[in-house]
Each structure stands twice: as structure tokens, then as C-alpha cells.
Amino acid sequence: xxxxxxxxxALELRxxxxxxxxxxxxxxxxxxxxxxxxxxxxxxxxxxxATIGMVDLDGGEFPAxxxxxxxxxxxxxxxxxxxxxxxxxQAQSALDAGDIGAAIIFPAGFSDSVGAGEGGQVGVLTSADxxxxxVVANAVVDRISSLVRARTLAVRxxxxxxxxxxxxxxxxxxxxxxxxxxxxxNDPMAGGRVDLSVYYGAGMAALFAFxxxxxxxxxxxxxxxxxxxxxMRAGPIHGWVPIAGKAVVGFVLAMVSVCVTWAxxxxxxxxxxxxxxxxxxxxxxxxxxxxxxxxxxxxxARTDAQADGVIMVISFVAAFFGGSLVPLYTLPDLLQQIALxxxxxxxxxxxxxxxxxxxxxASVALPIGVLCAIAAAAFGLAATGxxxxxxx
Amino acid sequence: xxxxxxxxxxxxxxxxxxxxxxxxxxxxxxxxxxxxxPNGAGKTxxxxxxxGLLKPDAGTVVVGGADLSADPMAAKAKIGYVPQExxxxxxxxGRENLRFFCRLFGLPRREVRGRVAEVxxxxxxxxxxxxxxxxxxxxxxxxxxxxxxxxxxPELLILDEPTVGVDPQSRKSILDGLERLVADGMALLYTxxxxxxxxxxxxxxxxxxxxxxxxxxxxHELVExxxxxxxxELTLDGDVETALAKLRGLGGxxxxxxxxxxxxxxIAEGGRYLLPSVISTVDxxxxxxxxxxxxPDLEATFLHLTGxxxxx
Ligand SMILES: Nc1ncnc2c1ncn2[C@@H]1O[C@H](COP(=O)(O)OP(=O)(O)O)[C@@H](O)[C@H]1O
Ligand SMILES: [Mg+2]
Numbered sequence: 001x002x003x004x005x006x007x008x009x010a011l012e013l014r015x016x017x018x019x020x021x022x023x024x025x026x027x028x029x030x031x032x033x034x035x036x037x038x039x040x041x042x043x044x045x046x047x048x049x050a051t052i053g054m055v056d057l058d059g060g061e062f063p064a065x066x067x068x069x070x071x072x073x074x075x076x077x078x079x080x081x082x083x084x085x086x087x088x089x090q091a092q093s094a095l096d097a098g099d100i101g102a103a104i105i106f107p108a109g110f111s112d113s114v115g116a117g118e119g120g121q122v123g124v125l126t127s128a129d130x131x132x133x134x135v136v137a138n139a140v141v142d143r144i145s146s147l148v149r150a151r152t153l154a155v156r157x158x159x160x161x162x163x164x165x166x167x168x169x170x171x172x173x174x175x176x177x178x179x180x181x182x183x184x185x186n187d188p189m190a191g192g193r194v195d196l197s198v199y200y201g202a203g204m205a206a207l208f209a210f211x212x213x214x215x216x217x218x219x220x221x222x223x224x225x226x227x228x229x230x231x232m233r234a235g236p237i238h239g240w241v242p243i244a245g246k247a248v249v250g251f252v253l254a255m256v257s258v259c260v261t262w263a264x265x266x267x268x269x270x271x272x273x274x275x276x277x278x279x280x281x282x283x284x285x286x287x288x289x290x291x292x293x294x295x296x297x298x299x300x301a302r303t304d305a306q307a308d309g310v311i312m313v314i315s316f317v318a319a320f321f322g323g324s325l326v327p328l329y330t331l332p333d334l335l336q337q338i339a340l341x342x343x344x345x346x347x348x349x350x351x352x353x354x355x356x357x358x359x360x361x362a363s364v365a366l367p368i369g370v371l372c373a374i375a376a377a378a379f380g381l382a383a384t385g386x387x388x389x390x391x392x
Numbered sequence: 393x394x395x396x397x398x399x400x401x402x403x404x405x406x407x408x409x410x411x412x413x414x415x416x417x418x419x420x421x422x423x424x425x426x427x428x429x430p431n432g433a434g435k436t437x438x439x440x441x442x443x444g445l446l447k448p449d450a451g452t453v454v455v456g457g458a459d460l461s462a463d464p465m466a467a468k469a470k471i472g473y474v475p476q477e478x479x480x481x482x483x484x485x486g487r488e489n490l491r492f493f494c495r496l497f498g499l500p501r502r503e504v505r506g507r508v509a510e511v512x513x514x515x516x517x518x519x520x521x522x523x524x525x526x527x528x529x530x531x532x533x534x535x536x537x538x539x540x541x542x543x544x545x546p547e548l549l550i551l552d553e554p555t556v557g558v559d560p561q562s563r564k565s566i567l568d569g570l571e572r573l574v575a576d577g578m579a580l581l582y583t584x585x586x587x588x589x590x591x592x593x594x595x596x597x598x599x600x601x602x603x604x605x606x607x608x609x610x611x612h613e614l615v616e617x618x619x620x621x622x623x624x625e626l627t628l629d630g631d632v633e634t635a636l637a638k639l640r641g642l643g644g645x646x647x648x649x650x651x652x653x654x655x656x657x658x659i660a661e662g663g664r665y666l667l668p669s670v671i672s673t674v675d676x677x678x679x680x681x682x683x684x685x686x687x688p689d690l691e692a693t694f695l696h697l698t699g700x701x702x703x704x
Contacts, residue, residue, distance in 0.1 A: 003498060004496050007495040226479065227477050230479060231475060231480075234471070235493070235496065236498065237497065238465075
């Protein structure tokens with residue numbers, strides 16, 4: 001029986017290798033797409049240089065703190081440059097001209113207002129052309145905001161406790177109730193950098209796995225049309241042999257496709273996807289789920305053209321809702337909930353998680369478990385579908 | 393001696409419409425058995441149940457002693473199935489196609505090459521073996537389609553209308569080949585709506601119509617059913633419908649049908665003596681342009697039993 005299965009697989013593999021389009025879809029397109037996305041959105045080699053505009057209408061301690069920190073940080077040296085600009089309009093036109101990647105605006109009286117316990121708002125200008133500079137600027141502002149919140153709270157508490165308004169600022173600073181001093185590190189940038197190239201690599205791998213494995217099941221339906229499937233089934237072999245023989249090839253080719261996408265992301269961008277064992281296992285679970293889902297489609301489809309269309313739609317829907325095309329966190333909450341039903345979401349989240357941390361296999365146990373559960377459910381439905389249809 | 397095939401009470405319906413009703417017959421080892429019936433009679437449906445492609449609603453199939461539902465592997469190993477349509481890979485060569493099915497059906501590795509060459513010889517395609525199938529002519533495709541069913545040396549070859557759409561020369565070569573196989577001891581189940589083929593090849597014939605077997609026997613036995621009647625084929629020029637109605641009323645005529653635009657087929661007791669009255673009956677209604685009196689054959693039997701023709 002194993003020999004029969006290998007015979008089916010050998011013919012399928014030969015057909016697929018002879019078919020240039022199939023090869024292109026399996027290998028070249030995902031790598032090209034991941035590279036394109038990576039270059040457009042996540043390029044980091046040579047290392048990122050961001051110039052951030054600084055509009056200081058305040059002249060107080062906060063903008064001074066930012067300047068001091070950027071100058072003092074050895075990690076940010078040569079990476080992050082501040083450029084002083086006189087006002088919001090000048091910052092906007094510098095941003096539009098591409099001279100700066102983002103801008104931070106301190107409004108007049110900001111430091112005083114915070115010192116008086118009244119809080120304050122720092123403005124940020126970003127541009128879609130330079131998302132990473134935007135990430136950095138927002139990270140800086142986040143730091144300032146948490147500092148402002150801590151300071152505001154401390155001032156309010158002191159005022160309530162009866163410290164005179166004129167002395168409260170000094171009182172708070174003397175007692176160290178202002179929270180940590182403003183510090184900047186380059187980790188938000190590192191995070192942004194890893195995320196985007198790995199993110200799109202993972203997304204493309206997850207998407208194309210469906211197409212690659214789907215092509216083998218399409219082949220199964222073509223065999224039904226051309227009668228060779230019936231000829232096989234009339235012979236002394238088990239009815240599952242043709243299906244399993246095709247599935248094995250689809251699975252292996254999809255694994256090759258995702259691994260090539262992974263390898264090229266590492267080689268082209270020098271990105272780190274994290275622990276190789278964990279990445280490989282996660283990709284394996286994803287391809288298993290994609291195999292089961294496309295098998296389910298084939299088990300219910302009437303023609304190869306219908307299966308082709310349905311697999312195409314399912315692949316793109318799963319890719320979209322699963323965050324393979326647009327980052328998940330940019331989607332509304334409801335859609336993020338729907339994402340949990342797609343293998344792509346679990347795979348992409350799992351992979352970006354691995355890339356961002358030094359964690360191993362144990363950290364992706366949940367996504368792997370969910371992917372296997374999706375695969376098991378789809379395989380079960382496919383089996384009943386085949387029994388009622390193709391093998392009925 | 394175990395029969396090459398025993399099937400009984402086979403039934404299958406599609407959405408409440410019966411395609412096959414209570415069909416059963418046996419084929420002895422080495423016997424050539426014909427299933428003769430018009431399009432839609434249920435031949436393909438019957439065969440699909442015999443080769444395990446279609447689950448019968450009811451009935452049993454035993455192939456050379458092996459029950460198809462209890463031991464499908466053993467039963468299928470004894471059957472060679474020739475589908476109605478060409479069921480091979482168009483972008484592989486003839487040899488590659490045969491090699492694939494040899495391996496798939498578990499022929500020992502060292503036998504594959506020899507067996508493929510043997511079968512290519514049998515179907516007369518040795519010289520075109522290394523050309524892609526889609527460069528073959530219709531007749532060549534039909535021949536390799538049969539060859540692919542012979543690879544594992546089945547005891548029973550089941551063919552579903554293997555000569556449909558084939559030129560006369562290829563048809564002759566296919567029928568010659570099948571006769572050789574039968575002479576070598578292979579049992580055959582041959583379905584067709586061509587009476588002449590079934591008459592030529594088969595030892596016994598079942599006539600199937602609307603899903604049921606209406607008669608079974610040797611050619612001689614089946615023709616006996618018509619009695620001493622002859623078949624008369626008339627070709628007319630004129631009002632064929634009125635002529636047909638008149639002829640139905642003529643004494644001695646048991647069946648009368650229209651077979652083509654200007655053609656009428658009659659079954660008539662002592663037909664050759666009735667000819668003058670047949671011609672005078674249509675006189676003035678239509679001109680007789682051709683007339684043929686045929687001794688009883690399966691076509692006549694079919695008409696006698698079902699009141700319709702094998703081909704429409
Ligand atoms: N898959 C099917 N679904 C519905 N009806 C079918 C199907 N296959 C065959 N039939 C019907 O069953 C009858 C027998 O068909 P078939 O066995 O193909 O006849 P034959 O091979 O003698 O021409 C026909 O009336 C046909 O329309
Ligand atoms: Mg048929």
C-alpha cells in the first residue's frame with residue numbers, strides 16, 4: 001500500500017515540478033512579496049537612521065530632558081538625530097519634504113502646567129512614508145506621557161495635603177515622587193524593526209502555504225474529471241491512496257515554500273525569526289492546518305475550477321482576517337476576534353512573538369495546539385466529505 | 393468451478409429514479425458475456441457497481457469467489473476495468489501511463505518493464521509507446537485505454553462501450569484483440585449498444601432496458617424469442633407517418649417503428665412472403681426507395697421485447 005501511495009506521490013511531484021507556474025507560486029512569489037513588503041516597510045539594513053523634528057515652544061525642563069537623553073545615549077548615537085524647528089508649520093513642511101521622519105511638539109507652557117499638576121499634551125507629527133520614525137517619536141512621547149501622569153498625580157496629592165502652590169514643584173522633586181526620570185532606549189526601534197520584516201515574511205508564508213497545498217487537491221479533482229481517479233479506485237488499492245498520495249506532496253511543497261520564505265527573510269534582511277525549532281514546528285502546524293482546510297474544500301467541490309476559486313477566496317479571507325496582509329492590531333476589535341478562527345492569525349502572532357523574544361517551543365504551545373485542533377477538525381470534515389462524494 | 397463473476401439483485405437509484413433494477417447474472421471463467429442496451433439503459437451504472445466505484449443500494453457482487461464488499465482488494469485484483477471515456481494522463485507517454493498503473497497496482501518491480509512491453513505489443517502500440525498520449529489518434533487512445541486494464545493480468549475484463557466514436561479500422565483491431573484475449577481464456581463483460589459487436593464477440597448476451605434485464609441467453613436463444621419472424625427495413629420517400637400507421641394494421645406485422653427520418657423497421661411473421669403486401673400498403677402514400685429483409689437478429693429481438701430500437 002505504501003508503494004502505491006509513493007507511486008501517486010511521485011507522479012504528483014513530477015507534475016508539479018514540470019509545471020513552472022506552480023514552482024513560481026511556491027517559491028518565487030512569496031519570497032518576492034515578503035521582500036517587497038520588507039523593503040517598503042521594514043528595511044533595516046543598513047541600520048535605520050531617523051531624524052526627528054523638535055518644536056520647543058515650551059523652553060522648560062521636559063524638552064531639555066529629551067535633548068539631554070538623546071545626546072547621552074550611546075545606543076542612539078548616529079541612529080536618532082534631533083533637529084530643532086521653530087514651529088508646527090515648519091515641522092509639517094520639513095516632514096512633507098522628507099527632511100525629517102516625524103516631529104515632536106512641546107506646546108508653550110507645557111513644563112509649567114505639568115509642574116502645577118495640570119498635566120499637558122505633547123503633539124506628534126508622523127508620515128506614512130516613514131513609519132519607523134513615527135514609531136520612535138511615539139515611543140518618546142509615551143515615555144513623556146507616563147512621566148507627566150506620575151508628576152501630575154504627585155503634585156495633586158501634595159496640593160491636597162496642604163503644600164502651598166508656590167512650593168509644590170520643588171517639594172515633589174525633593175521627595176522623588178515624580179517617578180523615574182525621563183530615559184530613552186533604542187528598544188522601541190528594535191521592536192519595530194524586527195516586527196515588520198518578520199511580520200510580512202510570516203504573513204506571506206502563511207498565505208502561500210494555502211495556494212501551494214491547494215494545487216495538489218486541485219490536481220485530485222482534475223484526475224476525477226479525466227477519469228484516472230476512477231481507474232485507480234477500480235484497482236486493488238485502498239480508496240484513500242490517491243488522496244493521501246496527493247496530500248503528502250502538497251504538504252511537503254508547502255513546507256518547502258514556507259521554509260524558503262523564512263530562509264530568504266533571514267538571508268536578505270538578516271532578520272531573526274527566533275528559535276529555529278519553535279519556528280519550524282509552528283510552520284509545520286500551519287501547513288498541516290492549510291492542508292486540512294484545502295482538503296476539506298476538495299472533498300466538497302464539484303469541479304477543479306470550483307475548488308480553485310473557493311481555495312483562492314478562503315486563502316485571502318484567512319490571510320486578511322489573520323493579519324497576513326495588514327497587521328492585526330490595526331484592525332477593529334471585532335475583526336481581531338474573527339482572526340482567532342484563522343490559522344494565519346495564530347501563525348503570524350506566534351512567529352512575531354518568537355522573533356521579538358528569545359523564547360522557545362514552549363512559548364508557542366498555544367498557537368501550535370490551536371493549529372493542530374483546526375487541522376483535526378478540518379480533516380474530520382474532509383473525511384466525511386470524501387466518503388459521501390469522491391469515495392461514495 | 394468458481395464463476396468469474398456472480399452478481400445478484402443489483403439496484404441503484406438516483407434521487408428516487410431507478411437507474412438499475414434488480415440486475416443479476418453470472419459469467420463463467422473464459423466466457424464472453426454481453427450487456428446490450430441503448431443509451432441510458434443502465435450499463436455504466438451496473439458496471440460501476442461491479443468494479444466498486446459505486447455503492448449499490450442493494451445486491452451482491454462476487455468476483456472469482458471474492459465478495460466485493462467483504463474483500464474488495466481480492467475482488468478488484470481479479471478485474472480489469474476499461475472505462476467508457478479515455479482515462480489516462482494526456483501529458484505522459486503511453487509507456488509512462490502503463491508503467492504508472494503497473495506500479496500503482498503493485499506489480500513486482502522487476503516485472504514492470506516486461507509487462508508494459510507485453511501489453512504495448514498486445515494493443516499494437518509498441519512503435520508509438522514513447523509519444524505523449526495527446527498525440528495519439530482516437531483509436532490508439534482506445535487501445536491503450538484497454539491495455540491499461542490488462543497490466544495486472546485480470547481474470548475478468550470489464551469494458552464499457554470500448555468502440556464508441558472509433559473508426560471502422562480501429563474497431564476491427566479492438567474486436568480482434570478482444571477475441572484473442574477470450575481465446576486465451578479471459579472472461580469478458582462487454583457492454584455496447586452495437587448489436588453486431590455483441591453478436592460477434594459474446595457467448596451469451598443480456599438485453600438491458602430501463603435498468604432491467606429483459607432477456608438473457610445465447611444469440612440463438614434470444615433470436616428464438618422472436619419466433620419465425622423476419623425483420624424488414626424499409627426506406628421511404630413520402631408521408632412516412634401515415635405509412636407507418638397503415639403498416640401497423642397489416643396482418644402478420646408484430647412490430648413497426650420508425651428508425652430514422654425516412655426509415656421504418658418491421659417485425660413480421662414470414663416477412664419475406666409478406667413483402668408484396670407491405671409494398672402495396674404504402675403504395676400511393678410513399679415511394680419505396682429501398683427494402684431489405686433480414687433474418688432475425690438481436691436488433692429484432694430488442695425491438696420485439698421492448699418495442700423500441702437500440703439506437704435512436
Ligand atoms: N450520477 C447520476 N445522477 C443521476 N442520474 C444518473 C447518474 N448516472 C446515470 N444516471 C441515470 O441513470 C440511467 C442509466 O445511466 P447509465 O448507466 O449511464 O446508462 P448507459 O451506460 O446504459 O448509457 C440514465 O437514465 C441516467 O440518466
Ligand atoms: Mg454508459
